[in-house]
Amino acid sequence: MDRKRRTNLLWNQQQKIAPYLFIAPFYLLFIIFMGYPLISSLVMSLYEMRGFQSRIFVGFGNFTDLFRDPIFWKSLKNTAYFAIGTLTLQLPIALLLAILLNSKFVKGKNFLRLAFFAPVLVAGVFVAIIFNLVYDQRAGLVNQEFILFGKEIGWLNEENYVMPAVILTGVWQWAGFNMIYFLAGLQGIRQELYEAAAVDGANWWQAFIHVTLPSLRPVIAFVVVVSMIGSLQLFDLPFILTNGGEPADAGSTIVMYLYKNGFQFMRLGYAATIGWVLFFIIAIISIVQLKLLGIFRDE
């Protein structure tokens, strides 16, 4: 009797434990590779390190230093500049491409889709190297056009042109990728809606404003939020394109400044602080965007 009962008990226990064991690997990995580093970086932001062993508690000292640091503000401004450029230039271009590729009049859609999508398959480092040649002051593709008007622009050499050059490179690299999302969204809009709009006498523009855009809202919200997060985390493109953010930090971004502090200046506490400030900036902007785009609204 005892044996039978014990087996039953074990079986019951096992039934209770088994699901947790099945999901355990994910949580273990998450705790080791995400949870622990996150908490440890939060703790680190309250300390300052010097050398490989010494550290000292500074409380919110790193945060107050950061808000008084002009290079941080300049990096934040540059990052915001890029994010706004992405929002106002890259995403409209992506939407326009998607609409063109979704229309009946364009031929060779498959080829064009692949062509526009292809840049995203190229690693950021290579994109930066390619565009270094494109923006070449003497022989670059861009200046070959501008020289005709008598102006040889140092795209990567003059403060005011650095961020526009980075934004244009971002458009080349990412517009095709976002186009795919928009295209999927466009293909999901029911044809009947357009037919009903046509019956009501709507022209192409009215149909776009009142049918296409509202139907694309979830896709737009997703693309905007994801692009914004990507923009705020910008690093490799300007780092290589401008050779570390010069001249005069005109190409410096928040993540670049974080990298410099952590790895070049060995100020790991300060770098962790920049990381957490960036996290809060991204969180706030994303929530505001999702609210504005009505994602939290009950349909």
Added chain:
Amino acid sequence: MFRLPIDAESFPLGKGPMVMLILFLISTLFIFGRSEEQGEDIEFWIFANTHYEEYQARVPIFEAQNPGVNVQLINFGGTMHDKLLTAMLSNFGAPDLVEVEITSIGRFLKGAINEVGFVDLRPRLESEGWMDKLVVSRFTPWAYRGRIYGIPHDLHPVVLLYRDDLFKAAGVEMTEIETWDDFIAAGKKATRDLDGDGKIDQYAIVLDRRTESDYFSLLLQQGGGFFDEDGNVIIDSELAIETLEFFTALFNEHKIATPVYGTWHGDPSNFAAMQDGKILSILAPDWYVGILKSQVPQMSGKWKAIGMPAWHPDGRRTTTRGGTMIGITKQCENPDRAWELLKFTYFDRSGLVNRYETTRIIPPLKAAWNAPIFKEPDVYLGGQPLGELFIQLAPDLPPRYQNPYWSEAADLLNDAIFAAVTEKQTPREALTDLAEKVRNLMAKDMDRWGEM
């Protein structure tokens, strides 16, 4: 027919997991089951391709001379310094021997003296009598607080490389140039609008205003620097301010300098401008001549070189730019063996002569300088024996004192130079502000830690 004891269908959850399990077992066997190679391993990290190729060719000789020693050369390229930093920070995984670049070493020297992750090589250098055999000023970038953490790979003396044909066409004989005043006078003749369209077509010199490279070279040439030997900030000294005034005047007052095309002197844009004849001269360390030869071979025969113009008659005709060291990390288990490999790669005369053949880098070991190769005519310079010029200048190299704050300081110095050249600040304002920022940074740490 042979059958597995379990078949795919009866394996729990089917075929997929079984394949994964088999792959897992095979890879585990591969990783842990490798028979340990007999003998001792020396791990050696490198970041420069040319160095890696050189050591790849020479390490088998060392291994043959030292039976039982296996040298593992690992070339991490540009990311090596970050990997080394992580390894030292976690106190695990650092190599035995490593090469470090001159602008990167500062960050490894932060913290208390005992926290530095490199072995002090001064006792070995002194007891074996190496100090006198090398150029002593070249230890300064790798030394701090009395300890020497690395052996210099190079000297990197700087010369003035110039277009003899174009200067001659402007009526200037460059070999007669002795001082910077002479150069400015010559530069004014050679900086010209050739086609009369109101735009300058050729500039006497190209200088980098984005980064510290050229300005700092000029400052070092006069014995100045950012930090002095004791670690004090001296970038707002009269010498530093006057040098920056001179540097900005070359652009704005004398108008004989053009900013570097592209992002640095090795940018394709800059090479294109050279080929167009827009640039007549450049301050060139030995390694830069190597880059020119490989990147712009079509300009062979067009360049000549002289020592840099001096700041006053009989003044120093060179400076130094760039550099690499080799060091032994504290994680190395057998520093004696690592020291042997270090000596083999850095102090072997025949190896150093080979190095010059491929990279044009002049070695710090004086005994290597009398090799015939350094006197050979250089085709790229129209037959001028460039090695001889470099060696003639080498004993006069200025010191370049290292400091743990160099990375922060250099980053801010870049901004100060750009602000001065673009006339957003006067050189005095730019350097005074800069010095204050770096001093504040150091003072803050001083408050926190009680020592530098």
